[in-house]
Amino acid sequence: xxxxxxxxxxxxxxxxxxxxxxxxxxxxxxxxxxxxxxxxxxxxxxxxxxxxxxxxxxxxxxxxxxxxxxxxxxxxxxxxxxxxxxxxxxxxxxxxxxxxxxxxxxxxxxxxxxxxxxxxxxxxxxxxxxxxxxxxxxxxxxxxxxxxxxxx
Numbered sequence: 700x701x702x703x704x705x706x707x708x709x710x711x712x713x714x715x716x717x718x719x720x721x722x723x724x725x726x727x728x729x730x731x732x733x734x735x736x737x738x739x740x741x742x743x744x745x746x747x748x749x750x751x752x753x754x755x756x757x758x759x760x761x762x763x764x765x766x767x768x769x770x771x772x773x774x775x776x777x778x779x780x781x782x783x784x785x786x787x788x789x790x791x792x793x794x795x796x797x798x799x800x801x802x803x804x805x806x807x808x809x810x811x812x813x814x815x816x817x818x819x820x821x822x823x824x825x826x827x828x829x830x831x832x833x834x835x836x837x838x839x840x841x842x843x844x845x846x847x848x849x850x851x
Contacts, residue, residue: 701823703791703805704784707813709823714804714814716741717750719772723759726750726771737802739814740775746804746811748775753801781806782815788823791815 715733717726719742726738730752740748750771758774759766781804782791794803795817805813 701788702784703782703786703788703813703815706788706815706819706823707784707805710813710819712813714739714811716811717771718742719747719770719775721771723750723755723764723766723769723771723774727755727766736816737814738771739804739811740771741811742772745809746779746781746806748772748777749779749800749802749804750775751802776800779804783807784812788820792817792820792824795820 715729715735716739717729719740730736730738737749737751739746740750748771754774754776755766758764759769764774780794780798780800782794784805784807791803795801801817803815804811805815
């Protein structure tokens with residue numbers, strides 16, 4: 700069973716964030732520059748929301764607002780759900796599915812240490828399943844069992 704910490708070990712702990720008072724345009728520019736689909740919104744050093752492509756599409760474009768003068772705090776998703784590094788990927792996906800979110804900040808002692816996306820979680824689960832399948836194939840074929848996926 701993989702943990703959120705395993706995802707962070709692979710992808711790294713970099714988290715792109717933006718201040719709540721920044722404009723939507725600035726957020727979109729950062730997202731394009733960093734090639735990400737969401738930013739963590741920070742105010743006074745605390746996570747206060749998530750700004751995503753979905754927020755832009757539904758709360759700016761469809762509402763007829765201007766990205767040049769609309770602050771991120773006006774349209775960000777609030778009530779941020781999060782996970783900790785010691786939670787399983789399955790728990791992480793359950794939080795995402797139940798709450799219909801695609802990005803979860805990873806928090807330790809009230810500090811932001813990473814961000815996990817639905818894509819990260821799916822990739823991890825597929826990788827885990829591939830390893831289990833190879834281990835079963837090796838066991839059935841008589842080649843033995845290895846707990847080390849690199850020895851398969």
